[in-house]
Structure formats: structure tokens, C-alpha cells
Amino acid sequence: MYKYDAIDRQLITERVEQFRDQVRRWKAGELSDDEFRPLRLQNGLYIQRHAPMFRIAVPYAMMNSAQLRKLAFVARTYDKGYGHFTTRHNMQFNWPKVEDCPDILAHLAEVEMHAIQTSGNCMRNITTDQFAGVAADEVIDPRPLAEILRQWTTFHPEFAFLPRKFKIAISGTKEDRAVTWFHDIGLHLQQQDGQIGFRVIVGGGLGRTPIRGQVVREFLPWQDILTYCEAVLRVYNRQGRRDNAYKARIKILVQALGVEEFAKQVEAEWLHIKDGPATLTQAEFDRVAAHFTAPAYESAIDESAFADKLQSEKAFARWVDRNTHPHKVAGYSAVTLSLKQHGVAPGDITDAQMEKVADLADQYSFGELRISHEQNVILADVKKSELYAVWQAAKENGLATPNVGLLTGIICCPGGDFCDLANAKSIPIAAAIQARFDDLDYLFDIGDIDLNISGCMNACGHHHVGHIGVLGVDKNDSEFYQVTLGGRQGNTAKLGKVIGPSFSAGEMPDVVDKIIKVYVENRVDEERFLDTFDRIGIDPFKNRVYEGRAHGKAKAAEKEAA
DSSP: OOOOOHHHHHHHHHHHHHHHHHHHHHHTTSSOHHHHHHHHHTTTEEEOSSSEEEEEOOGGGEEEHHHHHHHHHHHHHHSSSEEEEOTTSOEEESSOOGGGHHHHHHHHHTTTOOOTTSSSSSBOOOEEOTTTTTBTTBSSOOHHHHHHHHHHHTTOGGGSSOSSOBOEEEEOBSSOOSOGGGSSEEEEEEEETTEEEEEEEESOBOTTSOBOOEEEEEEEEGGGHHHHHHHHHHHHHHHSOSSOGGGOSHHHHHHHHOHHHHHHHHHHHHHHHTTSTTSOOHHHHHHHHGGGOOOOOOSSOOOHHHHHHHHHOHHHHHHHHHHEEEBSSTTEEEEEEOOOOTTSOTTEEEHHHHHHHHHHHHHHSTTEEEEOTTSOEEEEEEEGGGHHHHHHHHHHTTOOOSOTTSTTSOEEOOGGGTOTTOSSOSHHHHHHHHHHTOOHHHHHHHOOOOEEEESSTTOTTOGGGSSEEEEEEEETTEEEEEEEESOBOSTTOBOOEEOSSOEEGGGHHHHHHHHHHHHHHHOOTTOOHHHHHHHHOSHHHHHHHHHHHHHHHHHHHHHHHO
16 A cells, blocks of 8 residues: 655644644634634544544555554544544544644554545545455556545645535446445546546535436546546636535536536646646556555465355354455455444444454454445455454454345444434434344345435435435424435446435334335345336335325324314
8 A cells, every 4th residue: 555755744744733733723712713614624623513523534445554553542542432434434533622633643644644635625535446456356456546646636726625525436346336426526447449547427426416427538548637637626616606505516517517518618628738747657657556566465275174164154154245255366355344233333443443453454464454435344355264263353343243235234424423414313223223124034135235324415324325225304303214215336326216205213113124025025036125126116115115104194184074
């Protein structure tokens, strides 16, 4: 993974001291709250419902064991002994003191981490596939270009104060696992006539106005990626709405202009900077790519003991089925350590668990790990002969729940328990659904189902693209939940459809149960949930979910008439 050079270290150190002085001036009353707000936001510091929230960047999902141990130290020393991994590869601490944040940043700088541009109206953390570099279906390793994009976006002077936040995702695999269709810019690495380049997607996003992005260029040579992205951002920076925060994202501009006109304006802007200083050279690519060389993989790994354990231990076989993933190198697997233990807030990880994961990374995965946008932790390079040992250690530390891709492997934002923007709580809904569906045999039988929960329209839980999506809404000062069905990420990314009026918190486990029963009753053979939904449509699900409610309303009307 990328290592800081002397310039990186100097820049980060100076940034820490700059922020330390800004905090001092704010505490002394030399900066008002309004003056301090944009300064703290560009250093990842929010003021939430009960306490500040500090967001730490994990660029393109990669982290080493020393960095995770440092996050464990921060959790113990400055927070309440845990952190939360988000859907954008970031770590969030929910209870730090503002005056401690410069010290936290100084500790993070020791292991080449920071919180720069994790909030504010700027270009945010670059994200990609959590299996980048090891995925069996990878066409091109996106990590060197993700790092180049990270360096380019950090402190870019022209785009430090955009109309709104701006997010870029890059995918290099046959199957998109980076949700690229719902980013401000989505990039698909591909080969065309022996040349490497990008399909460029612009104007995607979730949130208040969810929109699937649109292709503005089918093929862009990789050397031009920075200048072309700069052209996109220049058009957005000039024409994006600054008078209305709800209409400020680039997706609104693309819709307003139409994708053809938007692409035309980008191409015209690009002519001014194409082939300029930001055009990438092979030498620059090679410089960065040198940080992403393959580890010392072994050959001819004996898998006989692994095969025996698969046959003899059902629980281990289940875990392998759900929590391990194909690797491009024979004899290896990528392992997902689940942060979806039932009864624990999805994405939360304790300081003790962080320490254990760091140990596992050192012992079994070349000291590196990844964070997924599904809010889990990945050991990317585990020998199959050592999977059983990893499983046992993960079980002992609450990290082996075999529910990756299953109904209880829920994506969930912090919601109203923490977030000042939330309309409703998310974590209790996730816990109630997990408690209802606590039978692993049943979960394995019904198969792949993504359930995503967001506490407000900002959609940090990606509810729009869940097979079952749950959105918290405020209804007469009470917490209610709207349900969508049929959403999906990947190559066929699609927004879910709202099934009807919202439900109370207490109704949600029953609602999900009815949805699952309609699926089970109607599926053909081993048909997946989405296949059944696409075949029979939304009406059977809607009818089942609301049949009791309609009957109840009719009874109440009869009683009132009498």
C-alpha cells in the first residue's frame, strides 16, 4: 500500500498544527462558531446530537495493522472504547472532545492517517472495491489510479469550496462492487483495443434525490483521467446551485442540463486543459504503482486439511461459504470478518476487536486489511490452509457471524442515536430484525438478500440500493419507516421502489417477515430474492404487507359509522 514520502509527512504535520491553532483560537473566542465550522469540517469534525463526531479517512479501503492499532488506541484514550466503520471506508468516533481532536490527529499522523476532506463541500475520500488487487474477476487493479486520484483531490485549490460535497468511486472488476453508478463521478477501468482507460459516469447519487449516474464518455485513456475529471468539476463549480443545499449536488445539474449538454460542456472545457501538466505519464503511474506490488505468495499450498474441515464441520463450511471470497492466486482466499454480530450496531468495532484484527492481519494476511462499504473488515490474502485458524480466532472475538450477503448482514447508519440530521433511529430497527431472523438455517435457506437502513434522506445506509430498503421518516414528531423493494448495486444498479405508507418501529420486524414469506412462497427452485421480485413485481409484497392494516382501518370505519 502507499507509503508517505517526506512531502506527505511535512504536509500532514503542518496541517495538524494549523488545526491545533484553529481550535485554540475558537476556544479563546477569537473565532466564532460560524467561522470555526468550515475549518473543523475540512478536518472531519462534526457536532452531532450528543457529542462531536470525528471522521477518519481510509483511502480506497486499505489499511495496515499499525494503523488499525492506532485507531484502537484512539478509541480507548479519547472515545468510549469503540469506533464505527461507514459505507465510505471511513472510521467514525462518536464521543471525542473537540479540544482533543488535534492530539488525535497528531497520533494518526504517526501512522500516515488523517481526517482531511472527510466532510465539507469538497472532494471526499476516494473509494473502490474492497477486494482490489486480489479479486478473481479483476480486469485492472484500480489501486494505483485511486491513489493518484487521492493525491490530486487532496487540497486541490480550485475545488476546496464546491457547491456541495463530491464523491468519486473507481472499479476495476467485471462486477462493480464500488457502487459507482451512485457517485458524483463513477469510473470503470476497462481495456479497449489493447489500451487501458475508463468509462466515465457522472451525476449519480443517493440522498434526497436518488439518481443513477449517466455515461458521459464510453472510453477515456487513463492518461487523461485527471484533466477530464477537472473539466467535469469546473463545469459543476461554475454552474452548480449554491442557493439551495438540496439542489446543489452535480446530479441535479446533470438532470437540469441533460446529459448530452452536460457532456458537451465538459468536452469544451477539457479542450483547454487536455494534454496539459496534469496529464499522467507512464513514469508517474509506475512511481505510484510500485507501492502496490503483490506480497510474497506461496505456491503449492496443501489444502487437504482445509478440505477435511469443510466436510467435518458444518459451522466452518457455512462461514467459508458466506465469509470467504475467490482470490486471483491459487490457494488463497479473501476473508470478511463480520461486524454484523446480532445485537451489535452494524459497523461498530471495539478497541479489543481492532487489536485482534491487527494481530490476524499480521499473522495471516501480510499485515494489511480492507474496509468494505458493507461495513465489514477484510483480510485480503489468507492461505486456505489457515482459514480454519482464522475462523476460530474470529469466533472467539465476535467477528465470525456467517451472514455476509444475508438478511441480517445489515448495512445501517448510526441514525437518531447519534446523528443530528436523522429523522429516526436506525440501530434499534436493525437489532429487532436481527432478533426476528436469528435462525441461521433459515437465513441460509432464503439466501442472498441485502437489507439497508438509513435514518434520514441523506441515505448514509444506502437504503435506496438495498433489496429491502428502510428509511426513517418524521411523521407528526414520531419515528416511522418507509420501505423500498428491488434496489440493487452492481452492474445492473437500480433504485428500489417505495411500497406505500410508512410503518411504526414496532411494525418493522413483521413487515420484513411478511416480505420474506411472499418471496419464499413464490420463488422457483433456488431463485434469489431479486429474481423473484423482478418476476412477480411489487404488488404481491405490497398486498401482503398492508392487508392487515387495510382490514383494521375498515373495522375502525365500521365502528365509527355505527
